[in-house]
Amino acid sequence: MSQRTHGGRRDDGDGYRRGPVLLRGNQIPGSTSDQRLLAKSEGADWVHADPWRVMRIQSEFVEGFGALAEVGPAVSVFGSARTKPDTAEYELGRRVGRGLAEEGYAVITGGGPGIMEAANRGACDAGGLSVGLGIELPFEQGMNEWVDLGVNFRYFFARKTCFVKYSQGFVVLPGGFGTFDELFESLTLVQTHKVTEFPIVLVGSSYWQGLLDWLSGPVLDAGTISASDLDLLQVVDSADEAVRLVCERGAQLRAEEEAAVLANARAEREAEQASTGR
Numbered sequence: 269m270s271q272r273t274h275g276g277r278r279d280d281g282d283g284y285r286r287g288p289v290l291l292r293g294n295q296i297p298g299s300t301s302d303q304r305l306l307a308k309s310e311g312a313d314w315v316h317a318d319p320w321r322v323m324r325i326q327s328e329f330v331e332g333f334g335a336l337a338e339v340g341p342a343v344s345v346f347g348s349a350r351t352k353p354d355t356a357e358y359e360l361g362r363r364v365g366r367g368l369a370e371e372g373y374a375v376i377t378g379g380g381p382g383i384m385e386a387a388n389r390g391a392c393d394a395g396g397l398s399v400g401l402g403i404e405l406p407f408e409q410g411m412n413e414w415v416d417l418g419v420n421f422r423y424f425f426a427r428k429t430c431f432v433k434y435s436q437g438f439v440v441l442p443g444g445f446g447t448f449d450e451l452f453e454s455l456t457l458v459q460t461h462k463v464t465e466f467p468i469v470l471v472g473s474s475y476w477q478g479l480l481d482w483l484s485g486p487v488l489d490a491g492t493i494s495a496s497d498l499d500l501l502q503v504v505d506s507a508d509e510a511v512r513l514v515c516e517r518g519a520q521l522r523a524e525e526e527a528a529v530l531a532n533a534r535a536e537r538e539a540e541q542a543s544t545g546r
């Protein structure tokens with residue numbers, strides 16, 4: 269490529285294209301991608317470069333999608349990893365997992381201890397499928413023993429995508445920052461219509477009431493959410509109520525989705541008939 273100097277800056281014409289990326293001036297590399305690929309490597313630093321990370325991210329999606337593709341109807345259960353087995357919250361999580369499995373749902377959790385373990389254990393109690401989507405953390409204790417199908421992730425966003433993609437509802441028990449993150453991620457996706465609406469059920473009104481008061485008070489008063497946004501959350505105090513709401517809302521949403529698909533198919537047939545005069 270011809271490179272001329274103009275006013276102290278190289279004049280590179282249309283520049284150098286590397287796939288979808290356009291490079292000009294001093295950004296133009298001194299070698300091609302093929303040269304760098306075929307050159308003898310002097311170290312392993314390249315495996316930590318951003319382009320290689322993209323490949324790792326892609327592999328996480330591929331592996332996650334492949335592992336979960338045949339899970340069937342599933343519900344994600346979130347809650348604190350710090351909950352101890354001898355607590356009422358642990359038993360509540362176990363009953364939620366058992367109830368969902370009895371209704372034919374696979375139970376998906378983060379695969380860790382606490383509430384996650386309780387829900388996975390409950391699913392196993394009922395002979396259901398227990399799924400864990402783990403995350404690489406410096407202090408994580410690994411996949412709990414009640415997980416039948418486990419997938420470990422490096423990246424939170426790949427893991428979150430799998431939670432949403434393969435769940436028909438979220439049940440949220442008392443938890444901390446990680447639980448809040450998963451809760452508000454799901455709310456945002458539903459509110460912005462990035463995903464088909466699914467039920468989001470909070471379990472434990474005494475635990476969640478402060479959050480609900482804040483949302484329905486200062487947040488709503490400031491106009492930063494709409495009153496209808498509050499309807500995306502349902503609050504219960506028992507495992508049976510949580511399972512019932514997920515099943516009822518899930519059935520309603522599936523019926524609405526099926527009706528929409530049939531309506532679209534009918535409209536397409538009518539349009540085709542009108543265009544052909546038949």
